Amino acid sequence: xxxxxxxxxxxxxxxxxxxxxxxxxxxxxxxxxxxxxxxxxxxxxxxxxxxxxxxxxxxxxxxxxxxxxxxxxxxxxxxxxxxxxxxxxxxxxxxxxxxxxxxxxxxxxxxxxxxxxxxxxxxxxxxxxxxxxxxxxxxxxxxxxxxxxxxxxxxxxxxxxxxxxxxxxxxxxxxxxxxxxxxxxxxxxxxxxxxxxxxxxxxxxxxxxxxxxxxxxxxxxxxxxxxxxxxxxxxxxxxxxxxxxxxxxxxxxxxxxxxxxxxxxxxxxxxxxxxxxxxxxxxxxxxxxxxxxxxxxxxxxxxxxxxxxxxxxxxxxxxxxxxxxxxxxxxxxxxxxxxxxxxxxxxxxxxxxxxxxxxxxxxxxxxxxxxxxxxxxxxxxxxxxxxxxxxxxxxxxxxxxxxxxxxxxxxxxxxxxxxxxxxxxxxxxxxxxxxxxxxxxxxxxxxxxxxxxxxxxxxxxxxxxxxxxxxxxxxxxxxxxxxxxxxxxxx
Numbered sequence: 001x002x003x004x005x006x007x008x009x010x011x012x013x014x015x016x017x018x019x020x021x022x023x024x025x026x027x028x029x030x031x032x033x034x035x036x037x038x039x040x041x042x043x044x045x046x047x048x049x050x051x052x053x054x055x056x057x058x059x060x061x062x063x064x065x066x067x068x069x070x071x072x073x074x075x076x077x078x079x080x081x082x083x084x085x086x087x088x089x090x091x092x093x094x095x096x097x098x099x100x101x102x103x104x105x106x107x108x109x110x111x112x113x114x115x116x117x118x119x120x121x122x123x124x125x126x127x128x129x130x131x132x133x134x135x136x137x138x139x140x141x142x143x144x145x146x147x148x149x150x151x152x153x154x155x156x157x158x159x160x161x162x163x164x165x166x167x168x169x170x171x172x173x174x175x176x177x178x179x180x181x182x183x184x185x186x187x188x189x190x191x192x193x194x195x196x197x198x199x200x201x202x203x204x205x206x207x208x209x210x211x212x213x214x215x216x217x218x219x220x221x222x223x224x225x226x227x228x229x230x231x232x233x234x235x236x237x238x239x240x241x242x243x244x245x246x247x248x249x250x251x252x253x254x255x256x257x258x259x260x261x262x263x264x265x266x267x268x269x270x271x272x273x274x275x276x277x278x279x280x281x282x283x284x285x286x287x288x289x290x291x292x293x294x295x296x297x298x299x300x301x302x303x304x305x306x307x308x309x310x311x312x313x314x315x316x317x318x319x320x321x322x323x324x325x326x327x328x329x330x331x332x333x334x335x336x337x338x339x340x341x342x343x344x345x346x347x348x349x350x351x352x353x354x355x356x357x358x359x360x361x362x363x364x365x366x367x368x369x370x371x372x373x374x375x376x377x378x379x380x381x382x383x384x385x386x387x388x389x390x391x392x393x394x395x396x397x398x399x400x401x402x403x404x405x406x407x408x409x410x411x412x413x414x415x416x417x418x419x420x421x422x423x424x425x426x427x428x429x430x431x432x433x434x435x436x437x438x439x440x441x442x443x444x445x446x447x448x449x450x451x452x453x454x455x456x457x458x459x460x461x462x463x464x465x466x467x468x469x470x471x472x473x474x475x476x477x478x479x480x481x482x483x484x485x486x487x488x489x490x491x
Contacts, residue, residue, distance in 0.1 A: 073266035190242030198407035316439025394460030417455030
């Protein structure tokens, strides 16, 4: 496998040493919008909010068109965030032989993991890095490279603190029970019991590509210089306390709770802007709706519902009696999603709901939707970016997790009071289909539940306090920057 790297606007000049110099922090995300979006928000927070010199590593080609558009928009809006490129040879052929049927995003993780020992050291040295912040999916390969160069390496965990505690503890669980033994309930010390039914699906197969990565990266956490997590203490107090006290795993480095990382306004240009201009105008549609009347439905950027489940969801939304904005996804990778809405849902359905419901396959700015006064409920898969955005805006969540960490996140949603979780609803790999009648009933019940709305507003207030001056997350991010300044080496 051959790859290449190329820095853009790389640093030059004489070396500056000491805490007074501006630290050059290199951010190294993996693949998928769920990982990329929090990394770009962190980049802006460090660059604009804490006066750091920041570079973002971009692996080319990206897996999805959404990633390409987001990266271009970031650098157009924030040119101070510099670009560092890793050009990767296609991994598809290797993955198809070694990991048949591998998720394309997990295959990209593996491609990056195999390229990192060859290329990352050269990139760090040429860019004169003060510190590296590596995606959790790359931790076990990035930490040794940075250590070889005596560059501090922090890990950014883009999901919940509760899921971080599970990931950190899971290798210990395997050591105690044997990796060949079937996974049962996992009791994470000081945090919670993760039932077998909520353990990410792939982890039940010890030979799955995701499982190998997950365990290796979990073991590597203790070797990092620090761990950043896109969470705030008030929402997950038990998990944060257990991670910091050593109850989960002894010897973890400092844990910096820096969430919820706030969205930044990015304007797409060129073909992406034209495409967005031609799509359904959800902004104008929302503006025309009464306050707190709309159910927003989205299952994220990573997975598509089965066709039968899409049809039942459509019928449920039609029957619930409320206005709705539904972002439909028909394929795992957006470049493969060429089908029309009419093919997925039927033209008759689209005509019946016209006006009361807006259905689109185009990318929407989710935070913009969630902060709109017309939106009253978010039917969500509970990807962590979606959870943090709902928390920051105080929008109640009807949780319908689909895969990976999402049942763990749904538990956080329910415990924090941000929303409700129907635990018996199926997720990927289970044969059951949730029927239209039950969907309609649950949506209608959530829309009239004033207690949930009040609790969600309380979560929003706690999030606002966390990121305000003097708040727990603001202090935590500032402490991380001080760590970087203390080890600064910039040329």
